[in-house]
Amino acid sequence: MxxxxxxxxxxxxxxxxxxxxxxxxxxxxxxxxxxxxxxxxxxxxxxxxxxxxxxxxxxxxIPAQLFGERTARIDGGGNAAVSIEATLHKELGDHYWRAFVRPAKRLKTGDTVRFKSGLYARVTRREGAEADLKFEIADETFEAVLSRAGVMPLPPYIARKRPANETDxxxxxxxxxxxxxxxxxxxxxxxxxxxxxxxxxxxxxxxxxxxxxxxxxxxxxxxxxxxxxxxxxxxxxxxxxxxxxxxxxxxxxxxxxxxxxxxxxxxxxxxxxxxxxxxxxxxxxxxxxxxxxxxxxxxxxxxxxxxxxxxxxxxxxxxxxxxxxxxxxxxxxxxxxxxxxxxxxxxxxxx
Known part of the structure; x- marks a missing residue:
């Protein structure tokens, strides 16, 4: 049809x-x-x-939307922080998720992304707008860390008009x-x-x-x-x-x-x-x-x-x-x- x-x-x-x-x-x-x-x-x-x-x-x-940065090398030496937005959408294993990422082209396999609240993830695969992220979690549950680091992933038609807030x-x-x-x-x-x-x-x-x-x-x-x-x-x-x-x-x-x-x-x-x-x-x-x-x-x-x-x-x-x-x-x-x-x-x- x-x-x-x-x-x-x-x-x-x-x-x-x-x-x-x-x-x-x-x-x-x-x-x-x-x-x-x-x-x-x-x-x-x-x-x-x-x-x-x-x-x-x-x-x-889950508060599946994460904001962080990847430190990237720049010409002439030194580092530049690249802002990264990730929306988790499929669990692949323990502390292991597939995510939509932006800007996807700035990520490559092996990169580490530092999110809020001390949450780190290693990129194990990147294809198109998606990346597989392996999170580094020590003594806490993933749910507990994510509750601090992530925000509710409001639908695009709401998120375009207002940011997520505590009531969400x-x-x-x-x-x-x-x-x-x-x-x-x-x-x-x-x-x-x-x-x-x-x-x-x-x-x-x-x-x-x-x-x-x-x-x-x-x-x-x-x-x-x-x-x-x-x-x-x-x-x-x-x-x-x-x-x-x-x-x-x-x-x-x-x-x-x-x-x-x-x-x-x-x-x-x-x-x-x-x-x-x-x-x-x-x-x-x-x-x-x-x-x-x-x-x-x-x-x-x-x-x-x-x-x-x-x-x-x-x-x-x-x-x-x-x-x-x-x-x-x-x-x-x-x-x-x-x-x-x-x-x-x-x-x-x-x-």
Whole structure:
């Protein structure tokens, strides 16, 4: 399919730079065969049924953006400091990460980069805009050092308008965050509060958290003209045997599988067989869902509003229908919904 089929115009003032407060005060656009309905996230319990299973992503965002310098030789002798920016996006091993780096051309294999708070990394490989960094950690955990040296990697459309601040360390983390490893938040989960989960539980809606570590590839634009030419970045995820059993038990009992976020949906669908049953899964997935894909297990999807021409907008079009989603987004734009990571949400019923 042509990528420009998934284009639309979004006024810049619709991009949310801060989250709703409280979190469940965000708006929620319910998209169903009956049409669209304007709601709020706190009203989600009225849209779900006893026996439904809410599946969230418990990945935890790391402060993956690092600023430092490499000392480079200059003509005539002496040294000159070269500023380096690195955004970690894939864990390769113990204290070993692949990162997007800028300016990439100023780094070469064997270089050492000194980041803030005394954090050092050796470049073991550099190809294009990416470099593999082996960090030197003594007696502390990598998480502890990174918490001092790094900052939250806000999406480009926010970072271009304001720097990350102290509140982002909390705002850009879901209440489910537990498994360290993401460089971007599973943003649909940002709308939940403990009280909302409690209300849902009291209604008989079950809750399960699985893990998919979101990579920086989620922000990369689709530059190909045809969807078949686009290559997805792989991301690591896990569904345990117990978690798979709970999903399958819900389906057998007639409950609906409600994925919170495209990350949860992609992981479930990666682990699902043609009959809809979900099996334990541990590894990388690069599943790319576009219109024509037959969904196996997920019945409903709660997600934020996504960028034009993005793989995520293609996914929601596959789930609910291209024309339906274009009409829903037009309604959201005309009715002042807030878009992207800190924006509002929609609840989609599968077409």
């Amino acid at each position: 042509r990528v420009d089929l998934f284009d639309f115009d979004l006024p810049p003032d619709r991009i949310a730079l801060e989250p709703a407060r409280p979190r469940d005060a965000a708006r929620l656009l319910h998209v169903s065969p009956a049409g669209v309905e304007d709601r709020f996230v706190r009203g989600l319990p009225s849209l779900l049924q006893p026996g439904d299973l809410l599946v969230t992503n418990d990945t935890k965002v 360390s909390e705002n850009y983390q879901t209440i489910f965050a537990n498994a360290l490893g993401s460089v971007a938040a599973p943003t649909a989960g940002l709308h939940f509060t403990p009280s909302l989960i409690e209300i849902l539980s009291g209604k008989g809606v079950q809750h399960l958290s699985i893990t998919l570590h979101v990579g920086a590839g989620t922000f990369l634009p689709v530059t190909a003209e045809e969807t078949s030419e686009h290559k997805m970045h792989a991301e690591w995820g896990e569904i345990t045997e117990r978690q798979a059993a709970q999903i399958n038990k819900t389906r057998r009992a007639g409950g609906r599988i409600v994925a919170v976020g495209t990350t949860s949906l992609r992981l479930i669908e990666s682990a699902a067989r043609d009959d809809g049953s979900v099996h334990p899964f541990s590894g990388e997935t690069d599943i790319f869902i576009t219109p024509g894909y037959r969904f196996k297990s997920v019945d409903m999807l709660m997600t934020n509003f996504h960028l034009p021409r993005s793989t995520l907008f293609m996914l929601v079009c596959a789930f609910t229908g291209v024309e339906t989603m274009k009409a829903a987004y037009a309604h959201a734009i005309n009715n002042q919904y807030r878009f992207y990571s800190y924006g509002d949400a929609c609840l989609l019923e599968r077409n």
